[in-house]
Structure formats: structure tokens, C-alpha cells
Amino acid sequence: MEHQQNLGQSIPLPFMKMHGLGNDFVVIDSRRTGALPDAATVAAIADRHRGVGFDQLAVILPGENADARLVFFNADGSLSAACGNATRCVARFLMDETGARALRLATDHAVLAAEDAGDRLTRVNMGAPVLDWAGIPLAEDVDTLHLPVPGDPVATGMGNPHMTFFVPDAAAVDLERFGPAHEHHPLYPQRTNIELVQVVSPDEIILRIWERGTGITLASGSCSCAAVVAAARRGLTGRRVRVNVPGGVLEIDWREDGVWMTGPTAHVFDGVWRG
Template identity: 90%
Template sequence: MLPFMKMHGLGNDFVVIDSRRTGALPDAATVAAMADRHRGVGFDQLAVILPGDNADARLVFYNADGSFSAACGNATRCVARHLMEESGARSLRLATDHAVLAAEDAGQGLTRVNMGAPVLDWAKIPLAEDLDTLHLPIDGDPVATGMGNPHMTFFVADAAALDLESFGPAHEHHPLYPQRTNVEIVQVVSSDEIILRIWERGTGITLASGSCSCAAVVAAARRGLTGRRVRVNVPGGMLEIDWRADGVWMTGPTAHVFDGVWRG
């Protein structure tokens, strides 16, 4: 019997397991079984809350296929909101495999998380070879970015016109990305607004993604297509991304949908 919480940020949905007392992690088979939307709970990612040595808590993330991810921005915001409501704190620090992330109550029910500095070095994203991360030698001229997980960002005139069902998996497994990659399709609306469609590594098409939104804004700003503070319109709603000197801050809503017990 495994108690869990179901949460989402703009429809990007998560199962969250609080293992602060036990320190236990689920195995890959359990994660994949829970992820099944027909026979399990269903989620885009799973997050486990663990005790934190140099932070208020430590987070471990899994993709829907049972593989690990070092970052999950919207899940981080959901957990941060849960822990702040639990403790009454207005801010806290959450350790991930990527970095120790600052989170805070942004007011009006919104939660803000600093996702840390973007990774722009090819070897740390990682890519398979030394390349210009601002212009990858791939049809469509995408940008490579790391946000604790790898990203490939394309800029198009009409994001809705692209067949993401086939485009996403074809690029997730591109040989330049030895750990696979998230794929972002960006349509620039103005210097402070973009439309974003998302293919998440190990999951597929999602309604939103925090790390993908951060990577998309970093890529757009590096190309000179937008500024550093951008509204990101995803199918599930809107996130605000602000690439500051101390990291990429992400602000948006969260929802705690229900609590349950896994008996698989």
C-alpha cells in the first residue's frame, strides 16, 4: 500500500509520494504501472519527496516510462506549494539532482520556483559531440539547452500546424542526444510572449512543462527573438518565465486534485 497525492500544474499532471519518513523509492515497474492512464493512476511525471540534508526536502523525479529525470519544474512547484501550506512557510529550498532550487509564494495562489542557471555547454546538456548549441545541424535549426534535463527547441511560424505525434518521438531519440531529449515547438508572438507545444522525453505530448517552458524562453532569448521575461502559452494555460542573473524563475498555478493509495 503506497499513499500518494495527485497534483497538476496547468494540466501537466503528477503523482507525488511523500517518503520523508521512510526514504523509500518506487521501482521502475511500479512507476510505469502507476503511470498507465487506463489501468493505473495516470501521470506525466512522478515525484518522490525525501528528507533534505541542505534543503527543506529532496525531490526525485521519474518519467512515465519509469526512467529518471533530474528536473521537473511544474512538479517542483506543486510540491513547493504543498510543503508551504503544510508548514506555513512563504519560501523554501528543494534539492534535486540538478540543483538546490528556491521556491516562494508568489501571491494570488501562484507559486514561483528558480529552476537554476540554464546549461549551455554541449558536454553538460549533454550532446554526443562538440557543437554550437545555438544552431544544431538538424533540419529546422533547433537550439540545445539543459535545464537539469536535455532540450531541443524549434522555432516555427505556426506551432499548431506541426504533427507533434510523429515529430516528437523522431527527435526525442536523435543520435546527438545520448540521454534522449525533450522537444519544444515555439511560435513567437511578440518580444514577451510565445506559444509552446511540448513533447516530453519518456512521456509524450503534455499540456504543460516547466522545464520545457524555461528552455524555450532561454532559447528564444539567446536567438534574440524575445526578451528574458516571457509569457509562455501552453495548451494547459500560461506560465511566466523570467531568466534572471541568478537563474530561470518560473511562476504559475498549481492544483492538489486528490489523495489516494496505490494497492498494485
């Protein structure tokens, strides 16, 4: 979808800093204006030394047939159709604002259902995974359960593309080298997120993450969902799995109506970006 981008670097820009298990976000509430930051502003805010710093930036827009619409940016200023932990953070913010216990949030991927899971936990349905090569998308028709890539990874779409590797020891892999070496793989015309999965048991995995356009992150909702979908398709786990990421724990449940993700959120501070 085309988005208007008319918030330049010179305009004072109120924002919220939030995180889900250390997967951190700048959130801009543009429900009154409908405005989006341009790519240069996004990249400037993302700079952890000269800006605010974030893994992804989310903009809240007025919703059409939903409670709100969300637009996501990667740290390099590129757009992303999905960001699960940011969706949970925004859902918690809107539920606290309105007193609602359930919401519908529109994204470029799908309209996502979110709900209060109790104990200050927030649950969101990330929608059905995309398992077809063209929908992920991949560059050619290949078996998405066994990609023709060294390491035998799995391809999954969760509104963004994923390549999931199963390894005996996730901590032993040099992700600083492994991630960028695979993010731009020619099979993925839109680049890809990389997951390293160590299976602990049929209902628990350890996950390390390289996000396209961002790098190593402490957590990722869409990556956690993709990892569980890949593990379940391979028969390595069930469809309800405890996912241990460096920032904490997410509960992923691949149901008939989509992949549900449950976890904590935090609203850290509010600020104003002045460029």
C-alpha cells in the first residue's frame, strides 16, 4: 500500500519508547494527522548513538474497519509489513487508553486480533503463516520446507520473509557473520529475517535472531512465530511452544485461525524528536 510520508526531520515529533522482551521500538501516534516520517528521519531516529535507537519504528494511524492501523519501519528506513512485538506494545497502549480488552489492528499484512491475556500480558494473532514460495516471496519455485541452501533451512512468510535454520547449539553460531551472509540470499528478492533454532523439547526452543534491515535483536515476534511454524512443519515440536529469546520468553500457539503470540510489554518513556 502507498503511504504518505510528510514528516520531515525539522518537525518536532512526539514519540513513545516501548519494548517487548528488549525488542525495542519508537512508536509515533499519528491518528490525528495521518502523517508518516520519511525514510531519512526514520534512519536518524534509529541511530543508537546520535538518535533514540530502536529495532523497529511503528506509526499508529486511523483505522478503517479496525481500531487503528499500524505501519512499520526497519532501522534502515525500509518498510516492513509485520512486527509482532510492536503490535503487542501498541495494543497494550491502546487497551490501557480505552479500557478495551480486545482490539483489531490493521497492518499491511492483515487485520490482526489482539487481546488482554491477563497479568499484564498481551496476546496477538499474527495471522496464518504463508507457506507458498510465491507468497513468502521467494525468487523461484522451491520446496519451502527444505530450501536448497546449505544448512537445510525452512522458508516461512509471516507478513515478512523468514529463513529458519535448526542447529545443535544456537549460541555457538557467529550470528554477526551468519546473519548478513544470508539476509541478501538470492532466493529472497525482499531480503529475509534469519532464525537460528535449537530444539530443547517438543514444546520448547531456544531462538537467536537476525532481522533484515536491523541486525541482531533480543526478541522478535514474527521471527518467533516463523521459528515455531518451521519447527512444527518439520515435526521437531508441537504447535504450542515456549520460545526462549535473549530478552525473555514468548509463548507461541499455532492455531487453526492463525499464529498467536503472548508476552509482556513495557512503555519506557515519552519524548520529542527534534531532528
